[in-house]
Amino acid sequence: MSSVSIKEVAARAGVSPGTVSNVLNRPEKVAESTRIRVEEAVRDLGFVRHGSASSLRAGHSRTVGLSVIDIGNPFFTDVAAGVEEAASERGYAVILGNSSGDRLKEERNLLVFAEQRVRGVLITPAGADLAKVDQLKDRGINVVLVDHPATRADQCSVAVNDVTGGSLAVSHLLAAGADRITYVTGPLTIRQCADRLIGAERALTAAGHDPREALEELPMSAMNARSGQQAAEKLIAEGRLPDAVFCANDLLALGMLRGLLQAGVRVPQDLSLIGYDDIDFASASAVSLSSIRQPTHRLGRVATELLLDECDNPDSHAHQQIMFQPELIVRESTR
Amino acid sequence: MSSVSIKEVAARAGVSPGTVSNVLNRPEKVAESTRIRVEEAVRDLGFVRHGSASSLRAGHSRTVGLSVIDIGNPFFTDVAAGVEEAASERGYAVILGNSSGDRLKEERNLLVFAEQRVRGVLITPAGADLAKVDQLKDRGINVVLVDHPATRADQCSVAVNDVTGGSLAVSHLLAAGADRITYVTGPLTIRQCADRLIGAERALTAAGHDPREALEELPMSAMNARSGQQAAEKLIAEGRLPDAVFCANDLLALGMLRGLLQAGVRVPQDLSLIGYDDIDFASASAVSLSSIRQPTHRLGRVATELLLDECDNPDSHAHQQIMFQPELIVRESTR
DNA sequence: CTCCGTGATCAAAACGTTTTAGGCCTGAAT
């Protein structure tokens, strides 16, 4: 209740409200003696700036919106942690929206962001359709795409090369002696899944294999551990185990691993297994999981820095489409 | 840039700004014909309410602050997902703060929340000292404690009974035939760790054992998989393996499991193992992990509902200290 | 025919800050 306003601070320090505002926002503009007096008043009264009033008048807030597809997935959690860290360092607050892969929910998130007049939006789009995102852009709200390459030149994006990642994984499996590989994936409408497939095919071709023969796709509807185990059961039931399995993410791979071990299939002796994302649990599973590591935390951090640079230096800002490279992590499951 | 204000909407609909505001906030107060006219204008102009202006005048915003200890821990992620879900259903935005267990960072989060004039705060306190929280309360910002019992009667809290959880785990281990049990935990200054220990001791006493003999504590500095593995290595190196191990969370347990299996210790034949939290990965590990399940998602959801009820119905609201009960989940690691 | 109640709308004030244009000094340059 006891909301102390800038006026009361001004009164106690014997200056005008404008001067208090100056102390708060450009302290160098005000004489040292009065600055100290004002700062004391602020402390004594326990004044905290009213963000709404501030952003109403100033025309922009100190918040950014973050919309992710699934906050329960460690990949996105790490991204979110990076965002929160970078934003908080600069005094920005993060408004979190979880779309659960639902376009409608994503749209609602963007509306909330618009109402809050966020300074900018970070988004991992839930689909390939970026119309809503363009709309934000036209409204003057800066947007940085996360884990999705930008479609327009006047926009920043931060992503990891999934084609390279797919190649790394499959090249490694080939080097380990595999001939027949199964790619366990989510829906191929998901860009990441599709790109990793392309990379896989390229690696096969480069090694002199025919992808149509050497690679089998096994798409599951979800990308969690349960689906991975179901995929394992299916492979085993049909009696056509490949030499190696490449899973589109680590959750699938962990489920696959469990399904295989339960059926008595030894990893890696009978079958090599590699995942994607290198989540923490990949190294903690009984047979530690080879995987493709992505700089997740960094993804969130760099995206945030790009966004805030765009907001603070609209003139000097150069739009960038950053593409990180993934990294192969070899562990027991492919040895 | 194209910021459409309520005035322009009013002009186009041929009414006063006040009427537009009424259409937005209490549509029942305005005649149907004009309401429709205004709604059309809103749609045509693409008007979105300016949240800052709104909350400046109305005195409260439509945001809640959420400060968690470690957004990377699946436990907190689930809680956050529950919060986001419940808040978003009611049109509230969630401002996320990650304290990383750091008191200073937590304090900074609370300051940001105060600046944003959030409607209320949900917090899993990073320590036992709730002074800063009380301070918020005195400022008129409602607070609900998450996973921490309230210390004052005029405050809501939502937690899970950790004493019961500790008892459940240890009773189960005893029933499985264990005599000597090791409790692998984080720092015992963490309330959750300490409470689970109390529960463990109670279960032992109730079964006629002397806790000082039957139970050994092994506190680690961190509560992640790495620490769990280190704990396993320590037990093995010292050559004093117990009959059963109770880990204070699943991350520790997964690391422990890996360390044991690598050393050739069979689970559960040689040693029973139980974790805490029942994170998704507990069931996906090679030897699926028995655990104590907590209603995490629900924790976040109920906390949010409590908070928003307190905000919207300050008079009729009854403060509640809700204590959920945990649940024993038996899997392979204790069979 | 007047009075009053009711429902719908409006005009204007208020919320707490930032920003703009200017005012008042002091001291230096003319």
Next chain:
DNA sequence: ATTCAGGCCTAAAACGTTTTGATCACGGAG
């Protein structure tokens, strides 16, 4: 002496809503 510049500060307007009290038109009751 006068002017000028620069440093410091102030008064007041503005941001886009919500809310309050007032106004107005319309019927129905007296």
